[in-house]
Amino acid sequence: MSQMPIPVRANAQAAAPQRPEVWAVTSGKGGVGKTNLSVNMATVLAKMGYRVLLIDADIHLGNVDLLLGIRTEFTIADVLTGNKTLKEIIVHGPGDFDILPAASAVVDLLETKHNIFRDIISSYTKFQQSYDIVLVDTAAGISNQVLSFVFSADKCIVVATPDPASLTDAYGMIKIINRNRADATVMLVLNMVESEAEGQTIYHKMNLMTQRFLSHAITYTGSIVQDQRVAWSVRNQRPILLADPLSPPAKSIRLITRKIMETPSGTEPVGTNLFEGVYKYRDFQVGGGES
Secondary structure, three states, X not given: OOOOOOOOOOOOOOOOOOOOEEEEEEEOOOOOOHXXXXXXXXXXXXXXXXOEEEEEEOOOOOOHHHXXXXXOOOOHHHHHOOOOXXXXXOEEOOOOOEEEEOOOHHXXXXXXXXXXXXXXXXXXXXXXXXXXXXXXXXXXXXXXXXXXXXXXXXXXXXXXXXXXXXXXXHHHHHHHHHHHOOOXXXXXXXXXXXXXXXXXXXXXXXXXXXXXXXOOOOEEEEEEEOOHHHHHHHHOOOOHHHHOOOOHHHHXXXXXXXXXXXXXXXXXXXXXXXXXXXXXXXXXXXXXXXX
């Protein structure tokens, strides 16, 4: 399959050093299938020929490795203690993409000393051009550990289910992004819907709310219909894109990934790399802006 071109940001300059496009996959509520979507989108992108880095930044679960059936020996915690370099903790996954394990160490990362964080920014800068796209699987909920990554992304993918609590929390996440990164591209993925029609109906209602109360539209990237094959793939620690690539969920994830690729990113990249943005926003407090 031929590789699709990565959309160029509106204010990108030809002389500027190339850096990967950053996607943050997030949700207001847990249990919506966010990590499973991240893993499978990384698999899709790798099969399309992109060089992909998936950062497991879920401070609560950090189960990217579990979904792939692999064991990561080191995490970013080992980088903070000086035992490993950032590049040394990266592992290659069965979907033919790389994984940077962060998980619970994200809290320590955000609290680390200025000089150590600057070393991480410098280290990441040296190898970030090895990738075309960086996916960040954030934790659920609204906290500085989550928002520091979300605000640093070029594209923010909010995952929700038809559950009213999930939709309420997803709207809350969209509102925070809009108020603090108004230029960011925000997209909605609906998971575990009964039909594509249900997904479209929910999106239209959500988009009307965001347009009315936030004066901001969100992009609909698609829905994934509830399917036992997804649960089976999770139990067997094999992404649905590899376990059953012709199944309806796999087809939906391919379409969602392509839609995200085709959607232009925000016009104001935050910093020269992801971790520079994370450093900028690491003291962010909900309701109080940057401290």
